[in-house]
Amino acid sequence: MNGIRIITKLPYRQWRSFSRCSILHQEIAQAAAPLTIPLPEGVDKPVSPKIEKLVTDITQLNLLEVSELSQVLKKRLNLPDAPVMPAGGFAIAAPAQEEEVATPKAVKTNFTVKMTKFDDKQKVALIKEVKSLLEGFNLVQAKKFVESVPTIVKADISKDEAEKLKEALSKVGAVIEIE
Template identity: 85%
Template sequence: MNSIKIVRNLPRQWRSFSRCSILQQEVLQAAQPLSVPVPEGVDKPVSPKIEKLFTEITSLNLLEVSELSQVLKKRLNLPDAPVMPMGGFAMAPVAAQEDEEAATPKAVKTSFTVKMTKFDDKQKVALIKEVKSLLEGFNLVQAKKFVESVPTVVKADISKDEAEKLKEALSKVGAVIEIE
């Protein structure tokens, strides 16, 4: 009889043992020490692998460094980067700069930006309709949001005559336009 009782209690005992072992594992995992974040201004600890690479690279001479650089550029498909001068950019003499400015003709501005700075509230509906018709891809809702987001750029990189036509059309319906 006792043996039957023991056999019947075995699954129950096994479950409680299993639960205890799982809880014990969870407790052990929770007891693992947490890593403390590195405070600002202090260098982060470096892995031993990186430290080893650093010491090996710093022990190379200039020819070996050049060869390493070429191999890395080739295998990683890196573009050649321009080399920065040691002292930064040198200041050009002011007189030489003025001579260059006098020798080169002033550049003629070929692209302009049309900017709407404000509009007349009484003519808002007419302005929205005009923006919808002048700007491609705008529906009525987009044109309304565009007008209400003033100041905004209407068009950029356009010719002077196109900018003048746009300014004239929008000025007729109450917009204040600047051409830059």
């Protein structure tokens, strides 16, 4: 009781420092608590006794009891029936591949234009061309773009647009690949 009276008579500054000290004391006490050591990678983490009991009970069931258990769990948990794979499941997949071969392959519609090299003598012209062809590029960005070769100029564009871009950049000394 006397301790409380002393604390209430303290000025605000002393009260504040007292509360800081008590908070620090609590933090130190928590830090001194024993730490748990993490388990090595190869070792299984400990399992709760409840789970361990369930595992031992399930492993002691025979095949009919396991079937019954799965049916009851499916009903209670509203799980759909899992598709059963036939014994010759891999043999069934083989004819599907033959059908794929018979169908024509899809035509590629999206292309990527990639600049692999450029002529050092025409570097200035190439930078100006990149600045004019690529939207949002200023001169400094175009210079950095050209110097970072090999790089992708544009991706997911049509074949006509890719051809036009290749032609325009090839005129100013760039080596372009269309993928």
